[in-house]
Amino acid sequence: MTAARSAPLGRGTGFERGVLTLVGVLALLAGIGGLAVGSGALGVFRSQRPVLDPMFAQWAQATPLVWLPVAIVGGLVLLVLGGWWVRRALRPEARPDVRLGNGEGGELTITAGALTEAVRRDAQEVTGVTKTRVRTVGSPRDPGLRLSLSLEEGTDVRQVWAELDDRVLSRARRALGREALRTSIRLHLDRAPGRRVR
Known part of the structure; x- marks a missing residue:
């Protein structure tokens, strides 16, 4: 981590x-x-x-x-x-695009929508995750991610944390060419459906 x-x-x-x-x-x-x-x-x-x-x-x-x-x-x-x-x-909080640097055709940029959708899809595949919300924060030169995940009742939080770092965040760091990516993660546990007593 x-x-x-x-x-x-x-x-x-x-x-x-x-x-x-x-x-x-x-x-x-x-x-x-x-x-x-x-x-x-x-x-x-x-x-x-x-x-x-x-x-x-x-x-x-x-x-x-x-x-x-x-x-x-x-x-x-x-x-x-x-x-x-x-x-x-x-003023609304900025959702910055991420600048990767200069390429042959000009400056390379990943839009905030593309990045958040890719991270959201990866996070949705983590074991026990039922709902995900992702947004970019910070600035184009120093971007970050804010993740909000809903978990099924009984989910192993440590396993979710390990999968997030190993699969989701490491992939995002590699895609952006960064060794570190500031990230804020909020975990919400879903309540089990109530049982009716007869």
Whole structure:
């Protein structure tokens, strides 16, 4: 068997998690600060003051040509960043074709559909496998496979694992001319049909 990688195979969510964690921490600190000021824990005078400082309010009313453009530009920047983030989060995961290199007639490429169908047919022949789903992930230069297999009840999982590596994945690696092919495998055990009691 090839060495397993600890990193998950697929689109990373580290950026989204990091931004959401930062926003959540800032919101939590702001809420705790507002609660502390409003409850009078930092002094009765501070709890009775308005949220917007009167001196800042007077300055804003006196100089609208200074802060208004800054506020508009800041709002537009936040709108663009929010739209970019939503688009990035909602875009479908890529199913890349696999580039094999350059041949005499140009660049050699195996389409994602052809590769997944070949691997799916091979995986379907593994003992105990009833249903298979395969898709390519990653990038054309660094492709990977994600397999989801349904197994009959009572199937020997070790035998399935050995057959997958010996027959299915080794064949895919040879076809792609690679010593290693990142692969994520999910095994699902089918439930036995329930028996009716009379």
